[in-house]
Amino acid sequence: MKKDNILLKIDNIIKIFKYGVVIGKKFTAVDSISFIMENRPQILTIAGESGSGKTTLARIILGFLQPEIGKVIYRNKDVYKLKGKEKIWYRKEVQAVFQDPFEAFNPMRKIYTYLYETTKNIVGIEEKNDIDEHINQTLEMVGLSLEEIKGKYPHEFSGGQLQRVAIARALLTKPKLIIADEPVSMIDASLRINILNIFKEIEEKFSTSFIYITHDLATAYYISDEIIIMYRGVIVEKGPIEDVMKEPLHPYTTLLLDSIPVPDITYRAKWLKASKLSGLEIKEFLIKGCKYSDRCPYSSDKCIRERPRLIKIDKNREVACWLYS
């Protein structure tokens, strides 16, 4: 692939966290992760449950958390080697939306001041009228207007409204990529879909790409094209979302898909046939071989001893499992 065709390249990222005050223990939160996002509008889902390392990975991509090993290359530039103006350029190009909009805004500050400062300092618009016009146009993309938000503090909004403001703030800089970390998990189902529809619209109208980080595979299917499934710090499976959901390769993906409660009672009988819960969970992070080997029904000696690498199965699909190599 030509370099210009690559938007984001995650190259063998390893992030180690230390814990324990007296005895220094450590675990690898993100373990040798690599993937490439092509330079075309798309929504890529990174899915996984708590402890899968998906949020850590998001923070690494955003430039908030330097990995021990590996590189984040954005349009041919190493994100952790950016200097001066390049840093502002990266802020402009890559934006973030987080889970809890109430944490993203200081409760003592008016919402407008955030939008004003971003427009002035990062977008670089000088005139007050031009700033307001830019803010208003951007708010309209998420179904709001300047009039509705002016003079208001965060607590005067509902969660769904404030999340739309947070999305608008991210859009102010006309980013090429938005990293959205569980952006709808605190929003009620009947309003959640409205936010997801906004993402789809932004992708189509403004050619903005998204990395959608979630534990919710149903919403992932609804909006995204590609999916990466993470488990305990590693990528276990990657591919076009329709293929992965219809015919999962990794045993973990299969179990995850079967476990989701579906709002459709025809799935009930199958769902109620759950396998027994495991005993005391052992420290899966410390397992040498496949992290899933102690729960996997197909586990063999090799799985426990040796880590399977992510390998290509066909043109689009990759899986890290000894069943396939």
Added chain:
Amino acid sequence: MSEKTLLIENLKGGYLLGNKYVDAVSNITMLVKDNEVLGIAGESGCGKSTLIKMIYGYIKYPLIVKNGKVNLKMNNTWVNILKLNEEDRRKNIWWKYISYIPQNSLNVLNPTSRIKDHFAEILSLHRGLKKEEAYELASEYLKEMELPIEVLNAYPHQLSGGMRQRVVIALALLLKPRLILADEPTTALDVIIQRGILTLLLETQRKLKNTLILVTHDMGIHAMLTDRIAIMYAGKIIEVGGTKEIFNNPLHPYTKILIESLVKIGEKKLRRGIKGMPPDLTAPPSGCRFHPRCPLATEICSLKEPYLIKASNDHFVACHKINEGIKL
């Protein structure tokens, strides 16, 4: 016909915030049967957790009860739980007749005592068992609940969230209560563990033939587990019916839009959510509380409150328009 286990009559209560009152549970009347799993569904702030607290009789300021009864059948006589004092509830009702499983297990477990002592405390209070006897019974019982014996010696914080929640469920079922109230019991857990815990909860309910009231915002869980569903909106129950009926033939405009807004795996069809925001319960809308957001609303909806009316066998809906025969 199945026996009734709980009868809630015209129950009203909510929170005092300064000089404001949040009308979280607004004149709810409901029958709950023996040997059923009743789901209570609704979105944040609809009053579903408050209703559960009131049924449990756990009324702590700023929560107040304005009127109504929570009648529980105990040895074939009806007892209004709200009339008892807390000491009575603690001694004679909680754990024995009604158990409560909250979202956060740390609200129930004492961080400074070992899991086995949690079992010992309940067994000594209600069964008069000595410590050693209680420990022995607890380890027998854990096997039955498919929990590893090792947890008995652990402190709550040493266990994972999923394991803690399994312990709380085991404690809640220990004295075989007639009624189990579970408020978002698995919301904080991963889906694989959630599935294991909920299926265990259902199996135990089927074995004991008691009643489980399961509160969750997750319509997927309702579809997988409940026999009937009560849909709450802004402090009111607006629709009740068999789970299959609610999913296949929702009647109230709110229920209908809610169910249509749910995405399922394998579907990319464009879906729409509900316009607007849920109302402020310190000043709820007049008439039907859904009328400002309802596509069917006419004048009567803002003037007169609709009551639950039988639409078909075991299916009730509170909507003027639906009762006039108008469909969304």
